[in-house]
Amino acid sequence: MILERVDEFVEGLEEDERDEDQHYFVFERQGHGIPEEWQFSLVQRLEDADGFCILADSTNRKYLYLMAVFGFCVDPQDSLYSVKSRHTDDDSLVLRGSKLEPDAGTDDTLDLARGWLTDCEKKHTACHPTKTRLPSRILDLDGLEDPSKIRLLETRDKESYESYVTLSYCWGSDSSFHVRTTHATMSERLDSIDVESLPQTYKDAIKVTRHLGVRFLWIDSVCICQDDLEDWARESAAMQQVYAGAYMSIAADRAAGSEQGFLKRSGRKYIPVTLNDNFSAYAFQIPPAKASYARAWMTFHNEPLTTRGWATQERLLPYRALHFGNDQMFFECNCHFLSEDGVEIKGRWNSLYPGPEEKGFRDIARKSRVSTTHQHWYLILEDFFHRDITVETDRLPAISGLAALFQKRLNEEMGSVEYVAGLWSNALMEGLEWQSLRSKAEKDIFPDQKPLPSEEGYIAPTWSPASYLGVSAHGATMPGWVDIAQITGYHTTPKTMDNPLGELIDGWISIRGPMIKLHLSDLPDEYEARIGAFSRNMRLCTSNGNDLGSYSGFDGITGQNRATRAWVEESELFAFFLTERKFDEDGNEKSPPMTFRCLLVMPVSERRRVVPGRNEYMRVGTIFLHDNDLAEDKGIVSDVDGFTEIVLV
Structure with missing residues (x-):
């Protein structure tokens, strides 16, 4: 894997050298070039992440090239934050990173998410949302005996302060998958909703919410009456209370439409390594651009949800969020940002509620x-x-x-x-x-x-x-x-x-x-x-x-x-x-x-x-x-x- 990355880097330099303008600016003026003999250095990954970076000198020794970055991880149940973790305080080696499974909906992966939340609840006083009433309508995931059915619950006349989760997602361009509550469907949904009748993103959100032990879920298209302009205006005005009062938000970053779901994801190549006799460990490659610039992890560049205007406040208002990206899961709270494969960044992207590590603006x-x-x-x-x-x-x-x-x-x-x-x-x-x-x-x-x-x-x-x-x-x-x-x-x-x-x-x-x-x-x-x-x-x-x-x-x-x-x-x-x-x-x-x-x-x-x-x-x-x-x-x-x-x- 290291040699493959070196070959890619050399190919890039050779291509620049053939370009007349690039040759002048990059090679003649700045002194970049392919050294006759490579000298590599191994250094610790940034952000105290588990793994190492490989650096190489330029021909004039003025520059260091970041050739490759590798991380270490363990199976999900053995990672630091998993609620199933077998680690003890005496362990000399504990890894944050978890091996990514093709399905983020497995018990082991969602137990890691539970571990992130449990750790946040216990240790982060800056991450506790203000106690608020349930939104005026909410999906009750445990109000019926049959788990294949849920119901829409009206809470306007009830003093209920229970925990709930919000969903941030892209509706998508195919309206045939859009599920809207209207005056015509309201009474039916107050009675029951067949989970299988919902688009995959909704079903994935229900699965995650239930695994986290939370009973109530808020989804805009179902909880707001879509053909009632007054109801829509009133509920859109309440977004600050709805999102800021949530126990957590689920962000379906990778899904461009509600029919796609967010738990399936792309694979990653791993190489088994020996770090500890008690646990299986693995090495994996990380894009150098992300490894050298912490904020690159936090922007979710190229994820469909990042292009949606409504998602700006849906991301910023909740105190905690669980993100499902194209290749892995992330946890974001007021104190830190965690990736499934082991990155930890102190503070939060554009935080509205600065935590102890956050300098703010x-x-x-x-x-x-x-x-x-x-x-x-x-x-x-x-x-x-x-x-x-x-x-x-x-x-x-x-x-x-x-x-x-x-x-x-x-x-x-x-x-x-x-x-x-x-x-x-x-x-x-x-x-x-x-x-x-x-x-x-x-x-x-x-x-x-x-x-x-x-x-x-x-x-x-x-x-x-x-x-x-x-x-x-x-x-x-x-x-x-x-x-x-x-x-x-x-x-x-x-x-x-x-x-x-x-x-x-x-x-x-x-x-x-x-x-x-x-x-x-x-x-x-x-x-x-x-x-x-x-x-x-x-x-x-x-x-x-x-x-x-x-x-x-x-x-x-x-x-x-x-x-x-x-x-x-x-x-x-x-x-x-x-x-x-x-x-x-x-x-x-x-x-x-x-x-x-x-x-x-x-x-x-x-x-x-x-x-x-x-x-x-x-x-x-x-x-x-x-x-x-x-x-x-x-x-x-x-x-x-x-x-x-x-x-x-």
Whole structure:
């Protein structure tokens, strides 16, 4: 196995050497290359995991290559955490890693999961969920004598505080496998449900929950009445309590649809080794990328559930989660992250409830002009907007549970703070500065085509990141930036008060500040060639400033072509100034040139205006401007009396 990995590495280097550009940068400039004689070193795996890494020197001895990584494990019943473990305190060798079986639903594998939970309950005071009532509807797995049947239980009038498990999963694209509770099926399901009639993911979740000794299981499609809009809104607003109050969550990460199930998995090659006379032990190979970067284990990259928008809060809100990935099982709590094959990482991915080993986001906040809690929110938004939402109007409801938790936290820290369509009332200026990155649309969607209130397809105000159907970056809050504009008012109107933090029918922010008209820069191509890769973005300039202009970041437009340039030329575009970079990171006042963060805005036509006669504008993107972009017009930034008040819709 070691020689196979060396051969793969050599093949990769030889391929780079044949490429002219790679040969120059990798071999000539950096000094990489295949040594005439390999010298290997064996070192302990990272994160105190059982096993070793094989390192090799580069030709110039400046670099160490991570050639291969191997782990050690034992049979599931002999691993450290298994409830069946035969280990004693006197054992000199105890391994965390467990040999992976093709079926994660065996008693031995699920006993390992029970062991993880038992250890967490006994040792981790930071991992105990707040005592909460059962959700308004819950699946009772042990309420009938026949184990092949379960039932839906209504708890609304009952004071019940028993443990329950939640399921996080992908519904899938094949609707024939979707099991929905409706008004027509409600009474039947309150009577009984045949387990065999359910899709495989549900059956797997029932099996795991029962093995863990928990009676109740919450699955959204069954526990929410899917053809009752009020019930759906009310229950989606309760997601924070449902997931945060769960004993544990089961995450079916590997399954792209509810029909697939999550207990079957791919195999792994093992080599028997002798580590201890009392136990059978095995060696196995680990991808070097994961072994060298701990967070790679925690992101569940390429797992179907990671692409689902609703799964963001479904992962973050529970205090504990049992993940079923493509090749193994993982356990996540507020104190650590465990893999079935033996990795332990202290802390938790984007933890909402920092444990004793978790630093939280203090280091990030030190470099920010807003609080740790705000920065944490921005990081979660970035993850969420990378994901897919089947029903676009669910973009705000899908994070409403997280919003409820963060609002409570911000109110405790800072007093009265309101949630404003994905932003926070005490950090609106920073919130408005989100930047659009990659569009998910197959073709350019001009940002002025976003639906406005009362128009079909309305999702959120144009200034809210929820209105942009793509990937966005948040939290542009480095120290040294000061506000130029002033927020003078804001308001959002929820579709239903059953979920006031969810879907909207209207929202606006009134803001007062300097603004200046922009037009498309049209310099010769030689300037584009000199500037390089960023030339794909359109440049905008003012009438009196530098003709080169600044690169724009239009929401929904990737690059430029004849159609997008024509759209800009035909549009009335303005830069609305939000903040100014006045100090450096050490707090010293900066000397010119100054940099300004601006929104790109367009006036709303009379025909589309939400309130007739109001000075309404749409956000269409962002842009950075500098002193030389303004030239003789730079006085507008300090001319407070000349500021314009607009209403962003």
